[in-house]
Amino acid sequence: MSELREKSIFDTMTLDDIYEEIRQIYASDGRPWIIGYSGGKDSTCALQLIWYALSTLPPEKRKKPVYVISSDTLVETPIIVNHVYGTIDRVNKVSQEKDLPFHAEKVKPKIAESFWVNLVGRGYPAPQNTFRWCTERMKIRPADRFILNKVSEHGEVILVLGVRKSESMTRAQVMSLHQIERSRLFRHTRFPGTYVYAPIKDFSLEDVWGYLLQVPCPWGSNNRDLLAMYQSATAGECPLVIDDKTPSCGNSRFGCWVCTVVSHDRSMTALIDSGQEWMEPLLEIRNVLASTQDPAVKHLYREYKRRTGTVDLNRTRNKIVPGPYKLQFCKDMLRKVLKAQVDVRKRGPDQQLTLISPEELRVIRRLWKVERGDWEDSVPEIYREITGEDLQWVNDDIGCLSGKDADILENLCKEKEVPPMLVMKLMTAELSARGMRRRSSIYPKIDKILREEWRSKEEIMRQLERTK
Numbered sequence: 001m002s003e004l005r006e007k008s009i010f011d012t013m014t015l016d017d018i019y020e021e022i023r024q025i026y027a028s029d030g031r032p033w034i035i036g037y038s039g040g041k042d043s044t045c046a047l048q049l050i051w052y053a054l055s056t057l058p059p060e061k062r063k064k065p066v067y068v069i070s071s072d073t074l075v076e077t078p079i080i081v082n083h084v085y086g087t088i089d090r091v092n093k094v095s096q097e098k099d100l101p102f103h104a105e106k107v108k109p110k111i112a113e114s115f116w117v118n119l120v121g122r123g124y125p126a127p128q129n130t131f132r133w134c135t136e137r138m139k140i141r142p143a144d145r146f147i148l149n150k151v152s153e154h155g156e157v158i159l160v161l162g163v164r165k166s167e168s169m170t171r172a173q174v175m176s177l178h179q180i181e182r183s184r185l186f187r188h189t190r191f192p193g194t195y196v197y198a199p200i201k202d203f204s205l206e207d208v209w210g211y212l213l214q215v216p217c218p219w220g221s222n223n224r225d226l227l228a229m230y231q232s233a234t235a236g237e238c239p240l241v242i243d244d245k246t247p248s249c250g251n252s253r254f255g256c257w258v259c260t261v262v263s264h265d266r267s268m269t270a271l272i273d274s275g276q277e278w279m280e281p282l283l284e285i286r287n288v289l290a291s292t293q294d295p296a297v298k299h300l301y302r303e304y305k306r307r308t309g310t311v312d313l314n315r316t317r318n319k320i321v322p323g324p325y326k327l328q329f330c331k332d333m334l335r336k337v338l339k340a341q342v343d344v345r346k347r348g349p350d351q352q353l354t355l356i357s358p359e360e361l362r363v364i365r366r367l368w369k370v371e372r373g374d375w376e377d378s379v380p381e382i383y384r385e386i387t388g389e390d391l392q393w394v395n396d397d398i399g400c401l402s403g404k405d406a407d408i409l410e411n412l413c414k415e416k417e418v419p420p421m422l423v424m425k426l427m428t429a430e431l432s433a434r435g436m437r438r439r440s441s442i443y444p445k446i447d448k449i450l451r452e453e454w455r456s457k458e459e460i461m462r463q464l465e466r467t468k
Contacts (some may be wrong), residue, residue: 046162123324309452
């Protein structure tokens with residue numbers, strides 16, 4: 001991204017002036033700081049500035065905690081994951097040795113909100129600008145939970161972000177809009193009791209790199225390694241996301257490897273071209289997901305009903321708005337992800353690299369069985385097929401229906417002209433209530449199932465044609 005202003009911060013301030021400003025703001029009150037750390041150049045610059053500034057304070061004046069949080073979406077580019085995790089470990093180790101107030105940790109989405117549970121499990125389509133479900137669940141909520149917990153604990157907090165005005169006009173306008181008069185702090189756009197401090201807001205790109213390359217990293221990392229990572233791919237980083245208006249990080253060096261919000265992942269392509277060929281299976285998966293967004297082929301991959309069982313109609317175009325991915329596509333995608341995991345462990349530098357965790361697989365298995373009529377119990381079978389191994393699966397607690405039962409039901413329903421999924425859902429609801437002392441809870445479930453749209457896609461389209 002081009003710089004909007006080239007003036008250097010060091011034309012008007014010295015490095016000691018910047019350190020002094022940080023010390024004054026830190027010591028002015030008892031509000032703890034939360035630093036958003038992405039592993040990129042800007043967040044590293046902000047963290048390093050604060051580290052050096054606070055390290056010169058007397059021990060009795062640096063008791064206020066400084067939390068360093070890094071958002072791990074569980075689908076981060078693998079190379080940066082190791083970089084960030086290593087930094088977190090070193091920050092905690094050196095901070096403890098030198099009696100500094102830094103406490104670094106990772107924030108992650110809940111398993112039920114992870115990328116693969118939503119996409120493979122629930123069938124959410126690959127994210128795009130009109131439906132960026134990933135940002136809220138995987139980035140905003142984990143950071144929100146941490147921030148709100150600290151606000152509850154301390155009353156107020158200051159969120160420190162490595163953001164610069166010169167990165168974009170939009171960012172400069174937002175920062176100006178929320179800045180508190182005669183203060184270096186900004187109001188948080190959503191949370192009362194939360195304020196924002198941007199120590200590098202007036203830095204240029206050259207200022208950031210000049211500082212990082214001239215001042216050694218205080219927790220033992222090598223900033224030239226960071227520069228090398230940027231040189232091996234397109235520049236840019238995905239900062240701590242605090243609202244749903246933050247642009248996609250798909251073009252950046254430090255984004256999610258599955259990002260389909262952008263048309264082409266230039267960063268991962270550049271990394272592969274620079275020698276990281278083991279990442280090729282990841283790019284292939286990302287491209288498969290991106291290909292399903294083509295309007296001409298959506299009907300091949302997507303259900304015609306929404307997850308709620310309703311059908312959305314675009315009467316202007318006389319079309320049905322596609323719903324979630326079909327179960328068969330989700331099964332195919334699970335095979336691809338597991339195969340890629342096997343491949344990158346063999347070809348890449350990390351033999352324990354996890355693309356999809358056992359916890360996610362167990363949730364996906366449950367979703368398929370309960371919500372999607374997978375009586376075949378496909379997840380354990382697919383896992384064994386691809387890996388040649390097995391996991392400790394939870395015993396079936398919703399009944400003993402099997403793939404054979406599904407075949408029998410399919411034939412009976414075809415004979416009686418009844419949708420098989422309707423009967424499957426009703427039977428699953430009945431089995432879930434089995435053994436309960438009070439069965440009144442089953443009636444709303446049955447009512448909800450019966451209210452779903454059970455006409456075929458062809459019937460709906462004929463009705464749509466008649467009402468034109």
